Amino acid sequence: MKKAFKILKIKILFILLNLNIKCIINVSMGFLEINQISVVLAVCTAMAVLFANLKQPTILGYIMTGVFLGPFALNCIRSADAVKAIGEYGILIMLFTVGLKLNVHEFRKVWKTAITTLVIQTIFGSLIGLALGGIFGLDNLTISLIMCMIILSSTAIAVKLLENANEINTQLGSVVISILIAQDLALVPMVMMMKSFIFNQNLFSLIIKISISILSITGTVIFLSKKNLDFLYRFFNSWVFKISEINSLISITACFVSAALAEYLGLSGVYGAFLCGFILGNIGPKSSLLAFSAPLSGTLMMSFFIYIGMLFNVRFIMNNILYIFLLVICLTIVKFFINIISLKILGWKKRIAVESSLLLTQVSEFAFVLINIYALGNNTNPNFINLIISTTVISLSVGALFIVSIKNIIDKS
Secondary structure, eight states, X not given: OHHHHHHXXXXXXXXXXXXXXXXXXXXXXXXXXXXXXXXXXXXXXXXXXXXXXXXXOHHHHHHHHHHHHSTTTTOOOOOHHHHHHHHHHHHHHHHHHXXXXXXXXXXXXXXXXXXXXXXXXXXHHHHHHHHHHHHHTOOHHHHHHHHHHHHOBOHHHHHHHHHHTTOTTSHHHHHHHHHHHHHHHHHXXXXXXXXXXXXXXXXXXXXXXXHHHHHHHHHHHHXXXXXXXXXXXXXXXXXXXXXXXXXXXXXHHHHHHHHHHHHHTTSOHHHHHHHHHXXXXXXXXXXXXXXXXXXXXXXXXXXXXXXHHHTOOHHHHHHTHHHHHHHHHHHHHHHHHHHHHHHHHTTOOHHHHHHHHHHTOSBOTTHHHHHHHHHHHOOSOHHHHHHXXXXXXXXXXXXXXXXXXXXXXXXXX
């Protein structure tokens, strides 16, 4: 009996010791993650201050943080997927914030410009993609990827540069943002088109989803333009929304629920977030909503730009530097001239046309979504996929510096 009791005590002691070890490991892992976050934030802050002193956009500092701490350099960031996820949440809140800032009456003035520009971009992008396909014997999936990269521009960088210059509510900001939102609507059929080449999906569901996206934004603009919305103004400006905690909770909940609903309907999550912000910004307490969403958006967007920096495969880029920069230059020139031709046809002044076209020259961050879809149907050529990823990353990072430099020259002239 004593022997059995002694064995039981030893077992209990062993279990407790094992639990203690696990607790220590878990605590250590927790501190390790905190250490990683501390390093990332410290480097980010230093880079942001450095680039701000150089009168360059702070997003370049965030991208350089990702380059230095990423897997192809110091490899200090172990949770790349977590950084990416936080950055994607940042894009949602950023589009929600953009929606909050837009005035429906200003938005109506440039909506025709956005749709017409998108149609012209699609025509030119399709012609260039088909021409390259005929010359190099490319398949339909590759042609569609090229076409999408020509049409879509970076929402994250364009909006961030407009925010830095306090030009969101200017004529330039309205034109650029309306075109970006129209492009976001086009992302849905682009994704569907590429998936149809891979999975042989039917055309009917594609038409339905395009129709839903067009009808929803058109209906929202018409509804918000009405003058007899006093009951909504009273509700959204009531005492409930004046409590900061509830205001913040309502903002974040509305943003994510709208994004989830849009995704459920087969649309883009960022489109849902924008539409939600657009509605609340025109009938709710805009200033108090912005007081919460704007700084949160900026903080979370930092993670997105760090993730872009982490994608820099320095060895691959150095080995293929000539091809990559040639692709970036060609894409930048093609996108610039397509946009400036579109805006000049529509009668916009030269300065607005040039600056808008400059802000729309980068490849979109949604190219990574399209590249992932492309890889599902064509994973036999990893070098081509790496080439497209590197081109996108260089366009997003160097493109921001290029835009700021040219825009500074225009402003001084």
